[in-house]
Amino acid sequence: MIATLEQATKLGLREEEFEKIKQILGRTPNFNEVAMYSVMWSEHCSYKNSIKWLKTLPRDGAKLLVKAGEENAGLVDIGDGWGCVFKIESHNHPSAIEPFQGAATGVGGIHRDIFTMGARPIASLNSLRFGKVDNPKTRWLIKGVVKGIGHYGNCFGVPTVAGEVYYESCYQTNPLVNAMSVGVVRVGQTVSATSHGAGNPVFIVGASTGKDGIGGASFASADITENSAESLPSVQVGDPFEEKKLLEACLEMIPTGALIGMQDMGAAGITCSTSEMSAKGEHGMIIHLDKVPTRQQNMKPWEMLLSESQERMLIVVKKGREDEVQKIFDKWDIHCVQIGEVTKDTNLKYYMNGELVADVPAESLVLGGGAPVYEREYKTPAYFEEIKKFNIDSIIEPDDLKEAGYQLLQSPNIASKRWIYEQYDSMVMTGNTQTNEASDATVVRVHGSEKGLAVTTDCNSRYVFSDPYVGAMIAVSEAARNIVCSGGVPVAITNCLNFGNPYNPEVYYQFVHAIKGMGDACRKFDTPVTGGNVSFYNQSEDGPVYPTPTIGMVGVLDTLSQKMSISFKHPGDSIYLLGKNRNDINCSEYLHHICGVEYSPAPHFDLEEEYQLQHRLQKVIGNQLVKSAHDISEGGLFACMVECAMVNGLGFTITTDKDLRKDAVLFGEAQSRVIVTVNPDLHALFEAELRGLPFTKIGHVNATKEIVIDDHNWGYVSDWKEAYDTSLEKMLVG
């Protein structure tokens, strides 16, 4: 059946893309083939509108064992013969219409990217964005997403160790659900997503193939509309039990050495895995679709080619060693069925009951091969004019700073996320050191070594909205700062680039400048980009979401004893502020949510200043001169101090700068500032080690368990903690 242009455009292809397919094949494609190209050339799989700029990011470094884009996830050397595999990915569109399954399969999918490389996932993180908490739909979305993440992760048995959640009205229709997985593997034991050796058998392993998730990649590459719920079959359904068995079976199979390559089936299912593996190995395949185990009868070829049923892998095995592999999957009661073989001819030939139903060159489908690459236009967003108009003098300092602080601490973007994270198993695998000693980045131990991994996800998208270049630099810097505050050395990042429609020149401006900022910051901190995911089309009738380039960063601690925590430890310890307070309330939670100002510039930030801060902080932590470290971020100095105080219930007494606005000192979010505590006996040594870095001794930890600011008593820490801990729960549960 010859496909028509109308069918092609209905599947999301552009007219010139349909022409390009005809050129490649030298004939008009049939419907199955058009369907394959439509998903493989969708934004989600091909990166056609982003790859040009992604290539400008630093993607190489001494510690990178695999370059960005070469495999399913990045691989970095963490020493002692261990490698760390990690990646972040979005599942925004599915979560917008079916939050539970959307989030659950997001978690399942990202873990598969990690263990398909032979690594065992040891930590899960996420980054979530929702609309306003007081909207009933938001509450439905949050509850569904949190339950979905918990459902999958808790059963799969990998701890959810960290994350971030923000609520802004721009995410009302388009929530963001970004999931990150971090795994570890012995260097040299990794598996590649490749296929070669004519005659080698190709197996599908794991769950049966159903009609769920058909066209999910294309669905993720269009704006969300009120009709999106009709795309419900585009949402996949997850089974974490199946994936847990698949994980154990795959990790048991790898040491046999019987494997040529393995790739998980995520977006575009069989089409994507067969084409990407074949293109990488410069071979082709013959695939018999009728041999694929299915969940329902009479599935059509294109349905099988496009199905995004979860918990499946494609593996290529060395001929003659099929039995070894089969035995392991039998042990775990998992399907393992040969569906084809590798060919020297580089075309992919798919048969159904002996009939050839699709015949395309593997290379023509994939990114870096035949997939189109576009340059998009961009122009300075008009709303920048609004941002320039902001003047701090238009904001009157509140008479009651304590009340402002009280409101701020209970605002959903700052208040404790306890209601959320207690629904996640954060402790399975007995590696999460956060449970009993909180630190800025979560430090997870690597069993079998002395090492710890410091992991974090960060992005303040309001900053990026105000200034895409600076905002993206801040996102990278904050991630690195969190890792340094935890005693680690930043190593590399993965990114999840959530933006609106790339055909909107203002959105594309945000994208381009965010990439530039990210690149500059990553070069400065020597943290290359190992891979990630682009999610465009996060936009509805209300407009695009804030540009949200989420950074997932991994750092290394050579021994766990290097870990630094945030908590105030002993009364009498001195409190130092490293960096400088400024007359700056730009873009702060305080300005946005308490004062109600929507447009203001990004907060103060200077990359060199940030670098120096982190460099000196590494020294003083390494030399054991500080007892706690916590960076100042959302909510400013005040929120930071309360967070340090609450852990052990100790109080603090501080004095603020006389020549600055009080609200700017307490609630401003100027970057490159960290609060540390120091044993009074070590003042001299500590201050000497700072060598030129600006710092102020602002007060001390008190034993009365009270908050005292400029001689005003703000009450007991325990009362602030109660308000902080329970605020979100009250808003969500009512």
Place this chain on the structure above:
Amino acid sequence: MKFGVIVFPGSNCDRDMQHALQDDLQQEVVMLWHKDRNLSMFTKNDCIVLPGGFSYGDYLRCGAVARFSPMMEQVINFANNGGKVLGVCNGFQILCEAGLLPGVLLQNDHQKFVCKNVYIKSESTNNLIGVNVGEKALKIPVAHGEGRYYADAATLKQLHDNKQIVFRYCDEHGEVHINSNPNGAINNIAGICNEGRNVYGMMPHPERACSTALNNIDGRAILMALN
């Protein structure tokens, strides 16, 4: 003396238990596969552990399928002959399903999964664990969606009269009250034993509290009690 840890499909605390027993407590551990039927290398001095997780995906009902696995037949015989058995979390659910312990574990009263540190307190010194852990409130994590212990009045009376209640949820000072109950368990019950005092089940995870690297070793005394 040695420990045997059963691996069911979907177990996910099996390795944690192995690490805790082997690395933190220097015990001999043998991992056992659910499809096997051989426990002949274990004597009455040894202890079989059913770890936490989602055996068989928790399909049908937590523990309901695992209870029929070939290895469980052997464990039931082993327990009936006086061998020591410990079930943690999903393991506790399996022991109740298998009839080795009375009562059931229902969905948490708040209908959400809960993972956090809680405190538990030994109820009696009339069992192996109680005599080893003393009266101190122990900080042990829970992580479950179905951990609300329930039994009818007659069973509860029996548990009470026979001193079969091993742990109750309490606060950090050892006070047992409703606010320290993470799941709505009846009478704050966190763990019990059988009449013969050789089979133990508890919802909190002692294996998650055995390592100095995690800053909590309150679980050690619980596991070592079965050595």
